[in-house]
Amino acid sequence: MQQPRIWLVEDEQSIADTLVYMLQQEGFQVSVFGRGLPALEAAAHQAPDVAILDVGLPDISGFELCRRLLTRYPALPVLFLTARSDEVDKLLGLEIGADDYIAKPFSPREVCARVRTVLRRLQKFAAPSPVVRVGEFVLDEQAAAISWFGQPLNLTRYEFLLLKTLLHAPGRVFSVSS
Numbered sequence: 001m002q003q004p005r006i007w008l009v010e011d012e013q014s015i016a017d018t019l020v021y022m023l024q025q026e027g028f029q030v031s032v033f034g035r036g037l038p039a040l041e042a043a044a045h046q047a048p049d050v051a052i053l054d055v056g057l058p059d060i061s062g063f064e065l066c067r068r069l070l071t072r073y074p075a076l077p078v079l080f081l082t083a084r085s086d087e088v089d090k091l092l093g094l095e096i097g098a099d100d101y102i103a104k105p106f107s108p109r110e111v112c113a114r115v116r117t118v119l120r121r122l123q124k125f126a127a128p129s130p131v132v133r134v135g136e137f138v139l140d141e142q143a144a145a146i147s148w149f150g151q152p153l154n155l156t157r158y159e160f161l162l163l164k165t166l167l168h169a170p171g172r173v174f175s176v177s178s
Contacts, residue, residue, distance in 0.1 A: 003029040004119055007048035009039045009065065010081065011057055015104075019052070019081075022108040023115070036060035040068055047073045049122075050115055053098075055082040055089065063096055070097045077118040081106060134167045 006028045010016040016032050023030045031048070033039040036057045051069055055062035066078050078098045082089070085103035093101045100114050132139040138147045146153050146163055155163065165174070 003027055004049040004115075005046075006030045006115060007033065007039060007042075007051045009033045009036055009051065009053045009057065009062070011035065011054060015081075018108055019111060022112050026112045026116070028115070034058075036062065036065040039065065043069055043072055047076060050077045050079065050118055052079045052081050052111070052115070055080060055084045055093070063092060066093070066096055066098055075122075077122060079111075079114060079118065081111065132167055134170050137163075137167055139164055139167050 004027075006023055008016055008019055008023070008030055010019070010032065011034050013034070016034070020030045020032060031042070033042070036053075037059050039051075040060075051066075053062040053065055057065065062080060062082065066080070069076055069078065079100040079102060080093045080098050081102045081104065082093075083104045090101045090103075099118050102111060102114065130140060130142040132141070136149045138150075140146070141164070144160060146155060146160065146167075153163075
């Protein structure tokens with residue numbers, strides 16, 4: 001299983017070091033950016049699983065960075081970790097799309113717990129795998145095909161739907177009416 005990729009965009013090195021240590025101890029792969037623009041450049045090639053952003057970055061506002069990242073990756077979980085703790089800043093961060101807003105000073109363990117929570121929520125709504133394996137049956141819903149022992153089955157539409165229903169609920173007994 002691949003480690004979740006966390007991007008930490010934080011210009012204070014001591015804070016970044018503490019968080020990197022804690023996140024790595026939790027099994028996350030962490031990339032640190034001391035400025036926002038390098039994170040945007042990296043986002044052109046690959047998205048993180050979670051982005052943790054400071055608001056007060058030296059080159060670009062964390063709010064603007066969040067907007068740009070969410071324009072490219074609308075489902076990207078974003079957490080703000082910042083010294084700006086005014087209600088207006090918190091509301092702005094959440095309204096532009098952040099999933100959480102943590103004010104400094106903070107607990108590194110709490111940040112890790114919030115990252116795990118966001119990832120858990122994301123996994124609940126992840127699209128199911130289009131390929132289902134039950135015993136020697138392989139169901140590919142996107143291709144509308146079922147194979148048995150590696151051999152494709154030539155099924156009518158009704159047979160496909162019936163077998164698909166059975167494969168999604170192995171061991172369940174269905175009545176004729178259901």
